[in-house]
Amino acid sequence: MASRVPPRHSGAVRELLRSLPALSGDVLPFEPGTAPDDPLTLFADWFAAAVDARVPEPHAVTLATADADGRPSARVLVLKDVGPDGFAFATDARSGKARDLAANPRAALTFWWQPVVRQVRVAGAARYLGPEVSAADYLARSPASRAAALGVRPGEPLGSVAGLRASMAAARRRTDAEPGFVLPEWQAWVVVPEVVEFWQGSADRAHVRLVYRRSGDGSWARSLVWP
Numbered sequence: 760m761a762s763r764v765p766p767r768h769s770g771a772v773r774e775l776l777r778s779l780p781a782l783s784g785d786v787l788p789f790e791p792g793t794a795p796d797d798p799l800t801l802f803a804d805w806f807a808a809a810v811d812a813r814v815p816e817p818h819a820v821t822l823a824t825a826d827a828d829g830r831p832s833a834r835v836l837v838l839k840d841v842g843p844d845g846f847a848f849a850t851d852a853r854s855g856k857a858r859d860l861a862a863n864p865r866a867a868l869t870f871w872w873q874p875v876v877r878q879v880r881v882a883g884a885a886r887y888l889g890p891e892v893s894a895a896d897y898l899a900r901s902p903a904s905r906a907a908a909l910g911v912r913p914g915e916p917l918g919s920v921a922g923l924r925a926s927m928a929a930a931r932r933r934t935d936a937e938p939g940f941v942l943p944e945w946q947a948w949v950v951v952p953e954v955v956e957f958w959q960g961s962a963d964r965a966h967v968r969l970v971y972r973r974s975g976d977g978s979w980a981r982s983l984v985w986p
């Protein structure tokens with residue numbers, strides 16, 4: 760098969776970018792007038808529809824944080840749960856995101872489900888769920904996942920990939936020998952939503968945006984906004 764890697768002439772990336780379609784998935788029907796009162800219910804519906812449509816890894820979500828000075832940072836992680844508290848994820852206390860959240864406990868999550876042309880955005884306060892929930896999350900991971908978390912030192916300079924592999928192999932041996940061990944740095948967090956936006960793309964660009972905002976009494980107000 761011919762390589763699609765372009766020659767490295769000036770403008771090659773721009774040409775490649777312009778050759779690509781956007782919003783080319785199969786739009787799902789969405790009638791905002793009949794949407795539920797609660798965005799978590801609509802999220803559950805949309806998530807199930809994404810799974811049904813075989814969206815690859817629909818639980819992979821971009822988490823945006825900012826440090827104490829407001830410098831933003833974003834990365835992909837795995838959504839662990841969605842419940843009345845909000846959207847849960849887990850990470851290492853030594854990671855950049857956990858440091859950001861310790862200094863500035865606000866976050867945004869963005870899901871992009873290309874095959875169904877849907878985006879969901881969540882913004883709100885981020886809350887550490889404490890050592891017990893974090894330990895339970897850690898112990899629910901497979902031995903390989905626990906070893907992967909145990910064998911790393913997030914963000915520290917790494918001399919070689921061989922060093923990483925050796926550390927992870929040692930972590931796997933320890934995980935197998937001590938199955939009850941919990942990495943003290945493991946942290947479960949939840950983003951408590953204040954705003955949730957459901958975006959249904961459309962081939963004719965008449966994209967539907969339905970925004971839910973939480974009121975002081977905990978109820979939700981929802982409205983359409985222009986795309």
Ligand SMILES: Cc1cc2nc3c(=O)[nH]c(=O)nc-3n(C[C@H](O)[C@H](O)[C@H](O)COP(=O)(O)O)c2cc1C
Pocket residue numbers: 819832833834835836837838848849850851854855856857914
């Ligand atoms: C599909 C996918 C899933 C990931 N899941 C997690 C996760 O659940 N928790 C996590 O801390 N990092 C996860 N990562 C790694 C993060 O993207 C990131 O590289 C790492 O957490 C360090 O980010 P930070 O320095 O901004 O904190 C995942 C990456 C990808 C691509």
